[in-house]
Amino acid sequence: MEAAKARQRFAFEELFIFNLRALARKKKWQEQQTPVKIEREKFAKELGKFKKNLPFDLTRTQERVLAEVFADLEKEVPMNRLLEGDVGAGKTVVAAAAAYLVYLNGARSVLMAPTEVLADQHYRTLKELLSPYGVRIALHTGTKKEKEGDEFDLWVGTHALFYKKGDFGKVGLVVIDEQHRFGVRQRAQLFKKAQTGKVPHILTLTATPIPRTLALAVYGDLDLSILDELPPGRTPVKTYVVPPHKRENGYRWLGEKVKKTGGQAFVICPLIEQSETESLKQVKAATAVFQNLKKFLPHLKIDLLHGRLKSTEKEKIIQNFREGTTQILVSTPIVEVGIDVPNATVVMIEGAERFGLASLHQLRGRVGRGEKESFCFLLTESEDPKALERLKALEKEQSGFALAELDLALRGPGEISGTAQHGLSELKVADVTDQHLLKEARDAAQNHFAEKC
Known part of the structure; x- marks a missing residue:
């Protein structure tokens, strides 16, 4: 009995410290400033037209997530948001709408994907959605590069973007797809190319659903949006x-x-x-x-x-x-x-x-x-x-989120893509399938952090 209590205490302390670190990273991030002021109300007409002309209706979840992203973009503190979406839930259109608002405000966006296949798919989709509104889009991968000197509003590419000659100009938004496939240093290198010396808004996309309580622990320094509603017309x-x-x-x-x-x-x-x-x-x-x-x-x-x-x-x-x-x-x-x-x-x-x-x-x-x-x-x-x-x-x-919960229970967190580099492997005692303990440690860390800061 005493041993079980001691183990529970150690597990709580591990998760408590884990959460405190995430909150410290979040506080440090909030001391940054964005390079460009983004206004939404001024361009309500253009955004309305963009949504109306989409070849499909946005789901209620997409509308909610879009509102969260737009609200972040209007702040002076750079956005640092993770958008988790089930397969086919429509993450790209959220990124497209965000990039369009940034374009309307006179700044540029960069979207980085882990493979050429995925970068090419994003490029095609974004070109289809945004070219009619005058947004100039470039594809930059290991084998495809635009001519030097050409001007673009949205760069789509792979890690080859890190090695692009010159910088991107005034970047207001960086979208990173499947961020666990990129190292922290690589991401920092990309921000340097944003020229302004300030930190652009960051929107991270992932199609790897992570159970919400675990996501809040792993990505405690990011704000979390979840797309768990599939567009109508999709058959199981x-x-x-x-x-x-x-x-x-x-x-x-x-x-x-x-x-x-x-x-x-x-x-x-x-x-x-x-x-x-x-x-x-x-x-x-x-x-x-x-x-x-x-x-x-x-x-x-x-x-x-x-x-x-x-x-x-x-x-x-x-x-x-x-x-x-x-x-x-x-x-x-x-x-x-x-x-x-x-x-x-x-x-x-x-x-x-x-x-x-x-x-x-x-x-x-x-x-x-x-x-x-x-x-x-x-x-x-x-x-x-x-x-x-x-x-x-x-x-x-059929739900990726339900399957992620099951994978977590059957195989542990190491099998959930991207969690290893966020320090979960350091946990020696804590069981991350214990949702009650995860929440308890998170709440305690937030209260402690609020008192001290």
Whole structure:
């Protein structure tokens, strides 16, 4: 009994100190000033027109989050907000509206994505949404760079933005997508290129849902907005776990489905080449699956995408898939975020037990983006009851937030992308699935901080 009490006390103290550090970082951030004054009321007419002309209606959640972001932009203290959104919840349009308001106020924006595939997707979407209003948009990646001397209002790119010659001019907003894939030093380097010496507003996007109580602990120095409502018209993706003896039937069904409906499909594999490593013996390499599928479904146009291809090759393969020339795309998890093809209605995931629930949910989110009935098949050779329990959860649950709660309970916080670099690995005693203790420590830290500061 005494040992349990002592453990609880140590756990509380760990979380208490963890929260105090976050609050200290937040206070330091609030001492910064923004380089540009943003006014919203002055441009109410333009913002109203932008919203009215969108090809879809904003959800109530998007409207609420947009109001939170606009309110932050009007302050002199720079925004430092994390926008968590489930797959397909519409984070990009929030970033677009924020960048448009910054543009109307005479400043520039920068959007940074972790991969060329995702940067290219953002560039296409933002160009479609903002070009009609005169916003000049540049794409800057390892393989694509705009001509020097050209003027732009919004820069979209990868880490190549860090090494861009010259600076960006007067930057009012930096949007960082999937920030856990960027180091703290890299982000600081980007701010230096904002020229003014002051800190621009920061909006961080993530499609990796983190349970709210854990997010408040991990990202205590950021303000939190959550998009958990999907746009109307999205159909739930029917999800099935497929055992080894049904694999061939699954691929046969896939061929018939694609041929009959004119839809398209993804087949996702964890590795590029066959591996001799014992622990990876059962994982089907993308190259081997690609060759097998071509033999099995010779009447269909099948292509292969992986990270080791040259950027120009990747681009061509993705373009062919977008245009419908390719019917089945065999790929490594490079497509986890960034390829939006509404005509794709089936995703088959090989070696599904090797992925976390968050990654599987992301991959499933590549389909179900139109109104057509969509399917996700989780192929596994595992007979481990725990692994099968995790996969079965996807059959029942469509919410990324509910799945994140489950992953946290089953596998711990280390499996939630991005939490490791925020110091959770330092916690030796505290159990971060204990929501009551998380809240208690957070409240105590806030009260203590308020008294001392």
